[in-house]
Amino acid sequence: MKNGFFRGHGLGNDYLVMDPKELTFSLTPASIKRICDRNWGLGSDGILAIVPTKRADFGLRIFNPDGSEAEKSGNGLRIFSRYLHATGRTKKTRFTVDTKGGLVSIALHLDRHGDAASATVEMGRATFDPAALPCTLRVDELLREPIDAAGRSLRFTGVSVGNPHCVVLKPSGESWSREDLLALGPALENHAIFPKRTNVQLAVPTGPAELFILIWERGAGETQASGSSSCAAASAAVRLGLVRSPVTVKMPGGALTIEVAQDFSLTMKGPVAEVARGTLSASFLRELRAKRGK
Numbered sequence: 518m519k520n521g522f523f524r525g526h527g528l529g530n531d532y533l534v535m536d537p538k539e540l541t542f543s544l545t546p547a548s549i550k551r552i553c554d555r556n557w558g559l560g561s562d563g564i565l566a567i568v569p570t571k572r573a574d575f576g577l578r579i580f581n582p583d584g585s586e587a588e589k590s591g592n593g594l595r596i597f598s599r600y601l602h603a604t605g606r607t608k609k610t611r612f613t614v615d616t617k618g619g620l621v622s623i624a625l626h627l628d629r630h631g632d633a634a635s636a637t638v639e640m641g642r643a644t645f646d647p648a649a650l651p652c653t654l655r656v657d658e659l660l661r662e663p664i665d666a667a668g669r670s671l672r673f674t675g676v677s678v679g680n681p682h683c684v685v686l687k688p689s690g691e692s693w694s695r696e697d698l699l700a701l702g703p704a705l706e707n708h709a710i711f712p713k714r715t716n717v718q719l720a721v722p723t724g725p726a727e728l729f730i731l732i733w734e735r736g737a738g739e740t741q742a743s744g745s746s747s748c749a750a751a752s753a754a755v756r757l758g759l760v761r762s763p764v765t766v767k768m769p770g771g772a773l774t775i776e777v778a779q780d781f782s783l784t785m786k787g788p789v790a791e792v793a794r795g796t797l798s799a800s801f802l803r804e805l806r807a808k809r810g811k
Contacts, residue, residue, distance in 0.1 A: 591744015618679025
């Protein structure tokens with residue numbers, strides 16, 4: 518379908534899926550920003566673009582709403598997998614996807630209507646190596662490292678799950694506020710020690726195998742849920758001995774289950790929903806072309 522889109526969400530974190538081969542315009546940073554704008558475009562937390570690959574069954578590029586590119590997205594992968602099944606691009610319930618953050622394996626779980634209502638995604642292996650994020654600190658692992666942001670002295674654990682994460686944990690019994698997130702999120706995302714910026718999670722253990730997190734996504738800002746953020750926070754909390762696997766990660770949008778293996782390989786399971794399918798209007802396309810490069 519020319520200039521078509523598929524809209525889905527994972528726990529309120531919404532993405533548009535598009536096929537660049539079916540678009541009459543290019544997915545440039547300018548066009549992505551316009552499409553994702555919630556007042557002047559369709560509105561979205563990002564765009565998922567299906568691309569050719571020889572390494573897996575399907576290839577995926579993930580674009581943030583500011584036009585930058587993400588390496589991996591757990592919610593995005595679940596939405597992409599539902600798109601593939603719902604649009605008939607595959608009848609399989611198990612397949613692989615090639616992302617900039619590595620290869621992942623996905624298993625779909627169909628409901629009584631035959632819809633992929635949830636998915637299990639093997640997200641790869643977490644690492645706390647500074648070079649993997651990257652982070653400029655010269656330490657063996659980024660565990661409880663001191664950092665100053667927004668006038669506050671904190672300690673963070675840095676995790677890469679194919680994309681970079683800065684996890685700031687409070688002790689059990691304490692809490693984070695949205696005001697904390699709005700102040701610390703952008704300050705940590707753009708901190709000088711993260712040369713490619715970072716995703717941010719403000720986390721607190723709420724049980725022996727449970728976390729609550731608030732999320733600030735690189736290039737997107739505050740989000741209701743995030744699969745890769747859940748994986749990062751669970752990995753950090755397990756590594757620090759604060760929770761045990763499998764970890765239920767609760768967020769404002771809902772909960773995901775994250776299994777953290779002994780070698781820190783990660784498996785994420787959670788729901789996914791389709792919202793709409795449609796096409797961009799002729800007038801909107803003219804507007805995109807008129808603003809090309811701006």
